[in-house]
Amino acid sequence: MANLFLFIARSFFNLSSFRFLLLFLLSFSSFTATEAYDPLDPNGNITIKWDIMSWTADGYVAVVTIFNFQQYRHIQAPGWTLGWKWSKKEVIWSMMGGQTTEQGDCSRFKGNIPHCCKKDPTVVDLLPGTPYNQQIANCCKGGVLNSWVQDPATAGSSFQVSVGQAGTTNKTVRVPKNFTLKAPGPGYTCGPAKIVKPSRFVTADKRRVTQALMTWNVTCTYSQFLAQKTPTCCVSLSSFYNETIVPCPQCACGCQNTSQPGSCVDPKAPHIASVVPSTGKNNYAPLVQCTSHMCPVRVHWHVKQNYKEYWRVKVTITNFNYNMNYTQWNLVVQHPNFDNLTQIFSFNYKSLTPYTAINDTAMLWGVKFYNDLLSQAGQLGNVQSELLFRKDRATFTFEKGWAFPRRIYFNGDNCVMPPPDTYPWLPNGSSHQLISTLSLLTTLLAAMAFLLGYA
Numbered sequence: 001m002a003n004l005f006l007f008i009a010r011s012f013f014n015l016s017s018f019r020f021l022l023l024f025l026l027s028f029s030s031f032t033a034t035e036a037y038d039p040l041d042p043n044g045n046i047t048i049k050w051d052i053m054s055w056t057a058d059g060y061v062a063v064v065t066i067f068n069f070q071q072y073r074h075i076q077a078p079g080w081t082l083g084w085k086w087s088k089k090e091v092i093w094s095m096m097g098g099q100t101t102e103q104g105d106c107s108r109f110k111g112n113i114p115h116c117c118k119k120d121p122t123v124v125d126l127l128p129g130t131p132y133n134q135q136i137a138n139c140c141k142g143g144v145l146n147s148w149v150q151d152p153a154t155a156g157s158s159f160q161v162s163v164g165q166a167g168t169t170n171k172t173v174r175v176p177k178n179f180t181l182k183a184p185g186p187g188y189t190c191g192p193a194k195i196v197k198p199s200r201f202v203t204a205d206k207r208r209v210t211q212a213l214m215t216w217n218v219t220c221t222y223s224q225f226l227a228q229k230t231p232t233c234c235v236s237l238s239s240f241y242n243e244t245i246v247p248c249p250q251c252a253c254g255c256q257n258t259s260q261p262g263s264c265v266d267p268k269a270p271h272i273a274s275v276v277p278s279t280g281k282n283n284y285a286p287l288v289q290c291t292s293h294m295c296p297v298r299v300h301w302h303v304k305q306n307y308k309e310y311w312r313v314k315v316t317i318t319n320f321n322y323n324m325n326y327t328q329w330n331l332v333v334q335h336p337n338f339d340n341l342t343q344i345f346s347f348n349y350k351s352l353t354p355y356t357a358i359n360d361t362a363m364l365w366g367v368k369f370y371n372d373l374l375s376q377a378g379q380l381g382n383v384q385s386e387l388l389f390r391k392d393r394a395t396f397t398f399e400k401g402w403a404f405p406r407r408i409y410f411n412g413d414n415c416v417m418p419p420p421d422t423y424p425w426l427p428n429g430s431s432h433q434l435i436s437t438l439s440l441l442t443t444l445l446a447a448m449a450f451l452l453g454y455a
Helices: 002-013 015-033 336-340 437-454
Strands: 046-055 060-068 081-085 091-096 098-100 122-125 156-164 177-182 188-190 194-196 200-202 209-211 214-222 233-239 242-246 297-306 310-319 330-334 341-345 347-352 361-366 382-390 407-410
Touching: 046 177, 091 098, 098 156, 122 156, 177 188, 177 214, 233 407, 297 407, 310 330, 336 341, 336 382, 341 347
Parallel strands: 233 297
Antiparallel strands: 046 060, 046 214, 060 156, 081 122, 081 177, 091 156, 098 122, 188 214, 194 214, 200 209, 233 242, 297 310, 310 382, 330 361, 330 407, 341 382, 347 361
16 A cells, blocks of 8 residues: 555656656646737727718728727837728828838829728828828827826827728728737737717807717737747845845846856946947837846836834835837835835836726826836836835735735736745744654555545
8 A cells, every 4th residue: 555655656756757747837838829919908909990971982991999998008119000901902192190111012003192002901000290281189209109098188099081092982892801919019910890889079169069980999918928929027026024035037038148148238348338328219129238138128126114003115126128218117015015105206007997896906107207218228228116014914914025026017028926935934934844744654654544445
């Protein structure tokens, strides 16, 4: 019987079985990870609304509006890029508030040449300062869209398109297909266009309501796993009650490539100014400082002080990217004590309650014209604030890492957290829970009793 017990134990815990289990879990996670679902913003999406405002001799004039309904994920420079494929042989005669990146082959036209003849046009926003005769309302922001919570007034963008060689009635017009959205890189997956109830518009004097002739919507959702193969931020931890500073996990966003000089920048190099470009900031490709974690952004959570009724935390966000200034940055933090947040200094705050019964998620962002810009790596490449929490006697404790966040997002991307067993523990605590001899003996007796009963 003892040999049978040892055989079963070895079969469960041998190395090959562990590898099989690990591969199984990894394959399962890779299958579900690409699903565009965010548990902290379950209803967040980007909606593209296509309103036909008038019919023309061979088509229609439409206003296309992109709404960012994501609570904390915004679109940074160089901005959004919208594409689709025409269902028939449509062309774009003219545009206002936007432009296609390519005109395509319009050699079959004589006289009046279309703006774009491609079967699959790609549209970008116009830049601020565009001449007024090329603008429409809510256009020309360089493709930048703020998140819905930070600034709903700037969370939308519009352009007007005049389409030819298309249907001229609600029955003959065909909706485009295969919509794509880049913001500015991959990550968004768009569904098919769906015809909906025509949009209604209220005049400026609010005495008359008009409506579009026809409307269809396209919904695009985001997946961080489709956007990039590696994370973009990490978290480090420290506390007043433990001298240990838990750094970001090693190689959290990648490892230093020692065989390829120039893959990162050494901040102590004597000629660092010659390595970092003085112009062309906000490049899409990061040029990061050489660190053990190689992340463009690090968020540090420091448990600073303990009072009788309150406790205080300091949050510091550091930019290690020499090619990026993060404008309108935001931070989303999940911690059970956010339901008793008393005061926050130098950051804006809004409670996020994706599940209304639980208030444990907060969105933080900078104060306008004060610290809403996270500068590129260097002396000014950080922002910080302090949070004051009121203790809940039923739940508050400094034991077992309770004072540290469960999850942190920066600009909508999930940051890599340190392993829980490395968190700073109280001096009288241990980061490793020891299994007592009694619990081992109880487990062994229960297993043997089961095997004897089975025999």
